[in-house]
Amino acid sequence: MGPRSERSPTLRREMVFSDIEQCNPDAVSGIPGVAGASPRGASWAGRVAGGAPRGRPTPNGNGPGTGAVGHWNNGGMARPVNPPRGMRDFLPADKARREHALGVIRASYAAQGFEEIETPVMEDASRLHSGLGGDNEKLAFGILRRGLSAETVAELAAAGDLEALTDLGLRFDLTVPLARFYASHRAALPNVFKSVQIAPVWRAERPQKGRYRQFVQCDIDIIGEAGIVAEIELITATIDALDALGLTGCAIRINHRAILRGLIASWGVAEAGYERAMITIDKQDKIGVDGVVAELLDLGLIAASDGGAVADSLSGLPDDGWGLLERADDGGVPWLDEAAYRQLHDIRDAVAEVTPGTPLVFSHDLVRGMGYYTGTIFEIQHPELGYSLGGGGRYDGMIGRFLGTDVPAVGFSLGFERIVDLIDVPQGGVADSIVLVYDRDVAPAALLRIKQELLRRGARVRVERRAKNLKPVLERLAEAGYGRFATVTRQTRDASALEFRPLG
Numbered sequence: 001m002g003p004r005s006e007r008s009p010t011l012r013r014e015m016v017f018s019d020i021e022q023c024n025p026d027a028v029s030g031i032p033g034v035a036g037a038s039p040r041g042a043s044w045a046g047r048v049a050g051g052a053p054r055g056r057p058t059p060n061g062n063g064p065g066t067g068a069v070g071h072w073n074n075g076g077m078a079r080p081v082n083p084p085r086g087m088r089d090f091l092p093a094d095k096a097r098r099e100h101a102l103g104v105i106r107a108s109y110a111a112q113g114f115e116e117i118e119t120p121v122m123e124d125a126s127r128l129h130s131g132l133g134g135d136n137e138k139l140a141f142g143i144l145r146r147g148l149s150a151e152t153v154a155e156l157a158a159a160g161d162l163e164a165l166t167d168l169g170l171r172f173d174l175t176v177p178l179a180r181f182y183a184s185h186r187a188a189l190p191n192v193f194k195s196v197q198i199a200p201v202w203r204a205e206r207p208q209k210g211r212y213r214q215f216v217q218c219d220i221d222i223i224g225e226a227g228i229v230a231e232i233e234l235i236t237a238t239i240d241a242l243d244a245l246g247l248t249g250c251a252i253r254i255n256h257r258a259i260l261r262g263l264i265a266s267w268g269v270a271e272a273g274y275e276r277a278m279i280t281i282d283k284q285d286k287i288g289v290d291g292v293v294a295e296l297l298d299l300g301l302i303a304a305s306d307g308g309a310v311a312d313s314l315s316g317l318p319d320d321g322w323g324l325l326e327r328a329d330d331g332g333v334p335w336l337d338e339a340a341y342r343q344l345h346d347i348r349d350a351v352a353e354v355t356p357g358t359p360l361v362f363s364h365d366l367v368r369g370m371g372y373y374t375g376t377i378f379e380i381q382h383p384e385l386g387y388s389l390g391g392g393g394r395y396d397g398m399i400g401r402f403l404g405t406d407v408p409a410v411g412f413s414l415g416f417e418r419i420v421d422l423i424d425v426p427q428g429g430v431a432d433s434i435v436l437v438y439d440r441d442v443a444p445a446a447l448l449r450i451k452q453e454l455l456r457r458g459a460r461v462r463v464e465r466r467a468k469n470l471k472p473v474l475e476r477l478a479e480a481g482y483g484r485f486a487t488v489t490r491q492t493r494d495a496s497a498l499e500f501r502p503l504g
Contacts, residue, residue: 086205086213093480098216101245101420102198105218108241109196112233114220116196119177121170127180128169130401131371135279136173139203142166170202174219175372175395175411182223182409183402192224198416210387212417219392221411223399228343231376232350234392234412238380239355241414242389245423250389251359253379254347255366256340257393263364266335267310273301275371281314282367285386289314314365321362322348344376372398376410382422389422390414432459435477435485435503437466442488450488453495463488478504 083089090098106116128140144153145167156164171177174197182193197219205211220237222230235252242250264277280295287295289311296302302310313335324333324341348360361381368377368391377393392412400406434454438447447463454461462482467473474485486498 084213086207086211088212088214096480097425098420100425101416101423102216102218104244105241105414105416106196106198108244109220109237112194112220112237112240114194114196114237116198117178117181118199119171119174119181119197121200121202122168123171123177123180125163125166125169127176127402128172129163130176136203136370139205140172141170141202141204143168143170172203173201173370174199174217174413175221175370175398178219178221178223178411179395179398179409180402182399182407186403190224192222195219195221195223197221210418216416218390218414218416219411221409223407223409225410226396226408228347228350228376230408230410231347231378231394232354234410235347235351235360235378236354238390238412238414239351239358242358242380242419245419247382247389247419247422248357249383251361251381251383252351253361253363253366253381253388254344255363255377256337256344257373257375257377258337258340259335259364260367262335262337263313266313267296267302267306269296269301273299277301278367281365284314284365321364340375347376368393370395378412380415385418387418388415389418432457433482433484434459434461434500435474435482436461436463436488436498437470437485438463438488439466439490441490442492443490446492447488450492450495450498457495474503 110116122143125140125142129137131137142162142165144165148165153165156162178195178197182189198216200214200216202214205213207213220234222234239250239252242248260278260281261274264274264281265271267277269277276299277296280292280299280301283295284292292314293302293307293311296310297304297307322345324336325338344360344362348362351358351360360378363379366377366379368379370393372395373393374396375394377391379391380389382389390413392410394408394410396406396408399409436447436451436454451461451463460482462477464473464477466487477485482503484500484502486500488498492498
């Protein structure tokens with residue numbers, strides 16, 4: 001079988017939809033109407049007519065008729081046995097590190113009075129593409145409708161009507177599912193609901209260092225509280241979680257959508273272009289001020305004569321911008337929404353009183369790319385990193401899309417995948433972690449009876465058959481947190497007869 005581009009059209013189409021079943025957006029290349037994207041730019045994943053025909057090998061080597069995993073059944077084409085691009089496996093040590101971090105985060109948020117919920121990994125496609133998710137809507141994985149015939153799929157794909165193929169999609173964040181959850185269960189929830197969600201989300205990103213197609217988000221939200229007490233509680237709870245993880249030196253950048261809209265209006269941008277301008281400003285850390293100005297010009301949102309003024313207003317403010325109200329002598333700041341600005345001052349002062357070690361920095365060009373934000377927005381900044389460690393904001397209008405009645409809401413999300421690589425994980429976890437190295441002639445019942453004795457004493461116990469070269473086995477177990485080991489022979493009657501030696 002030749003390369004993908006040399007396969008016959010019929011076979012290639014079958015392979016594509018089998019690849020799509022594996023959530024591989026790259027598989028759609030070369031198929032009319034599927035290469036590129038939908039009008040929203042979405043990547044599509046799903047299942048068509050049961051996937052590959054019965055008995056035909058699927059590309060990952062796990063379908064009917066395959067031989068060894070990762071190879072075609074004719075043995076003529078080896079395939080790498082890797083997870084899909086942008087997704088990862090985790091070895092035991094990596095998984096332990098992640099679970100440790102998640103445990104710290106959960107405990108910290110639970111102590112603050114937040115309650116954990118769970119929502120499905122899929123939502124209706126219409127909700128995911130309601131116009132609130134900004135550019136992330138273009139990165140949503142779609143799920144093909146069940147029961148479609150191969151002919152219907154081919155016709156719709158050829159016509160470019162990909163949205164007609166889907167009715168569900170994988171969530172690209174946890175906020176849209178939370179809004180739907182609240183609308184579904186409002187009668188069973190308190191007037192002010194404080195939630196925790198910790199779960200994976202999916203985006204059809206271009207895989208690169210630190211950017212994945214599947215990743216975990218850790219969100220806390222307060223629904224039903226319109227006052228700034230919600231923002232203050234979220235920010236201080238997040239700071240406490242960062243402290244519990246051992247991350248120090250962070251700052252919280254903060255802004256308000258009303259201030260951002262005033263800034264954009266001062267450039268002469270029409271109101272209909274505000275959201276698009278915000279998406280461009282949000283790229284400033286990647287493309288720089290000059291890149292932002294160039295893109296705004298290309299989009300026709302600003303006039304060429306205004307480019308210099310836009311660059312000047314994005315270049316920064318003195319004193320982190322907290323002294324703007326005192327600049328009346330030099331004409332003040334005409335684009336500043338004073339009511340929103342004073343609200344940010346009040347949040348800053350309250351947070352400084354509760355958690356004085358973490359400063360709030362006013363950043364007039366902070367955007368946060370989601371289209372559903374309506375008020376305050378914030379982001380975690382680390383002095384040694386060029387990217388944020390999380391963020392959030394107020395989204396008072398979202399729940400009304402599902403409920404018919406507006407409900408105030410604000411949330412904060414930790415960038416878990418970035419944070420987990422920065423923290424130190426304590427070794428072990430159980431005070432007494434033991435390895436029992438047993439000889440081949442030890443009766444299984446006797447071995448496990450001794451293990452059970454140690455478990456009842458509160459130890460963590462692993463049994464390992466004696467190997468010819470025991471050293472690498474013990475070294476790996478020491479790295480996994482085990483502290484000592486003992487040998488079990490046929491003559492060992494109970495745990496009291498064991499002689500322990502330290503590991504490492």
